[in-house]
Amino acid sequence: MCDTGCAGNAGRPNMAPVYPKAGRYPDYARLVDRNRAQVDRRVFVDEGVYQAELQQIFARSWLFLAHESQIPNPGDFIRTSMGEDDVIVVRQRDRTVRAFLNSCPHRGNRVCMVDAGSKARGFICNYHGWSFGIDGGLRGTDGKVYEKDETFEKAQIGLTPVAQVDSYKGLIFGTFDPNAPSLLEFFGPFTFYLDIMLDNDEGGTEFIGGAIKSEIDCNWKFPAENFVGDILHAFWTHQSGAQAILGGGVDLGKRYDELAFQASVYGHGIETNLDKVGNTRTLGYPELVDYVFDLSERARDRLGDLRSRAIGAISSCTIFPNFSFLPGQNTFRVWHPRGPGKIELVVWTLVNKNAPDHIKELYRKGVMMTFSPGGVFEMDDGENWEYSTRVNQGFVTRQQPLHYALGLQSADLDRDLPGHIHKGSLNDANQRLFYTRWAEFMEHDNWTDLQNGETAPPQKTASAAE
Amino acid sequence: MIIEICDSAAIPEGEIRRFEPEGFAPIAVARHEGRLYVFPDRCPHADESLAEGWLEDGRVVCGVHFAEFELDTGKVHNPPVGCPNLSFFRCEDRDGKVFATLTGGPEYV
Incomplete structure (x- = not known):
């Protein structure tokens, strides 16, 4: 810097945003062993693996940012994370949504300290008073110093924009990768399953009742894989909680063998029964069960028989990598990574805008009783995930194999549904595909390979091979 | 000396426009x-x-540090440290034109 800078001949700074390039980590990709249905425990504790995840997965994937209903008006904003990157999501004066890194390009300080707000005029850095509009552009600085510096090029400076922002039926996502395929391509035909929650009624959806944040000392992949397809744990982990609320155990419904399935596309996964109200019942309010029975009937025209039976059913879903929800219980959440051994969990409650107010209120209360830090089911899960992570600090322990092999012969090739379909929801199939997707992100530095690997929807693979 | 700034119609309700009259520093209307x-x-x-700021509830809001100046008095609200009140030029809206007295500088109202 001083070679030229101190002589007064320094080149002008290049303040253009930097979007990091992906690399290739084949050694990490091999930590997922598809042939033996095993996952190497180092993926849960290794710092090198974790840094590669931030680069390969969180700097490239479309990540959940906000629900449209959280920022209805120009200047409304929320602060969230993409991986470990602090991000401001703000509604623009033209009603579009943009997102920016929450870091001043001067000395890097945060420019927004609060979690959310409405009608923001802009964001002013607390350090030297650099001021940014809600469009991210630098409006001015403090005092009359920079304005007198002839080399200062204000127009070149701004908050780094999230490269792409788009929304799907009320949910806003963003990616740091300018070359990432569209949000719809990232989902692929998995939107078929998202619509079970996002499009089961006229008028769309909204988040109600604010957000609940908590920390859990676990690797982010444990909760993500749990929601992608692990209803199995409910019969052991949640049995006492279910007993307390339902007066009995979890019941998969009479036609489980015939109807339940797992579906996976690009690592996104849903496991569901078709019992209509099994999840809703656990919130403990009979009125909600009646509401979902009615909704299920009405939704038949929009969604067809199969999906209308899944609205409140025993089911769970993860959008790769770290956004999950439970149909029926209506809890939506992001597992933000905070190092290999910690997550920050943010939880919201989603309802149909057209639902009666007292129904919305019951959802809000029901979700807080079950899936908040003090909720009976969240408490059960957190402890399991913490010890599943922490034990791997043991040098010998982390050399030991893990078993992901339930349902190896369960592929359902007959059922005409989008994605990789496996029979039954008691199955490790979606979890295997989640880790396969994880390995694809470690392996590939380009989206052509990423979108045409093993996790791609089967019909697409077939047409690509022709 | 009073000079013509612009057509009155060039300043819509609720808006601020910038002008650069010859021989004077830029002004806002x-x-x-x-x-x-x-x-x-x-x-x-x-x-x-x-x-580049905007009008809000009868105040000019500076778009940089969000100081607010009352249009009637120039009194500053929410000021960054050391920010004084705003002063105004005498002006007239006459025969479809905006006129202002710029010589002698703005006056604190």
């Missing part, structure tokens, strides 16, 4: 509830353009 206001297009704090 705003309209609130029908009435015109003319003031230096330079915030008293950091020399930033007030025309």
Whole structure:
């Protein structure tokens, strides 16, 4: 810097945003062993693996940012994370949504300290008073110093924009990768399953009742894989909680063998029964069960028989990598990574805008009783995930194999549904595909390979091979 | 000396426009509830353009540090440290034209 800078001949700074390039980590990709249905425990504790995840997965994937209903008006904003990157999501004066890194390009300080707000005029850095509009552009600085510096090029400076922002039926996502395929391509035909929650009624959806944040000392992949397809744990982990609320155990419904399935596309996964109200019942309010029975009937025209039976059913879903929800219980959440051994969990409650107010209120209360830090089911899960992570600090322990092999012969090739379909929801199939997707992100530095690997929807693979 | 700034119609209700009259520093012209206001297009704090800010509840809001100046009195609210009040030029809305007295500088109302 001083070679030229101190002589007064320094080149002008290049303040253009930097979007990091992906690399290739084949050694990490091999930590997922598809042939033996095993996952190497180092993926849960290794710092090198974790840094590669931030680069390969969180700097490239479309990540959940906000629900449209959280920022209805120009200047409304929320602060969230993409991986470990602090991000401001703000509604623009033209009603579009943009997102920016929450870091001043001067000395890097945060420019927004609060979690959310409405009608923001802009964001002013607390350090030297650099001021940014809600469009991210630098409006001015403090005092009359920079304005007198002839080399200062204000127009070149701004908050780094999230490269792409788009929304799907009320949910806003963003990616740091300018070359990432569209949000719809990232989902692929998995939107078929998202619509079970996002499009089961006229008028769309909204988040109600604010957000609940908590920390859990676990690797982010444990909760993500749990929601992608692990209803199995409910019969052991949640049995006492279910007993307390339902007066009995979890019941998969009479036609489980015939109807339940797992579906996976690009690592996104849903496991569901078709019992209509099994999840809703656990919130403990009979009125909600009646509401979902009615909704299920009405939704038949929009969604067809199969999906209308899944609205409140025993089911769970993860959008790769770290956004999950439970149909029926209506809890939506992001597992933000905070190092290999910690997550920050943010939880919201989603309802149909057209639902009666007292129904919305019951959802809000029901979700807080079950899936908040003090909720009976969240408490059960957190402890399991913490010890599943922490034990791997043991040098010998982390050399030991893990078993992901339930349902190896369960592929359902007959059922005409989008994605990789496996029979039954008691199955490790979606979890295997989640880790396969994880390995694809470690392996590939380009989206052509990423979108045409093993996790791609089967019909697409077939047409690509022709 | 009073000079012509622009057509009156060039200043819509609730808007601020910037003008650069020959021989004077840039000025801002705003309209609130029908009435015109003319003031230096330079915030008293950091020399930033007030025309790039906006009107809100009868106040000029500076777009840089969000100081608010009352249109009637120039009194500053929410000021960054050391930010004085805003002063205005005498102006008239006459025969479809905006006129202002720029010589002698703005006056604190």
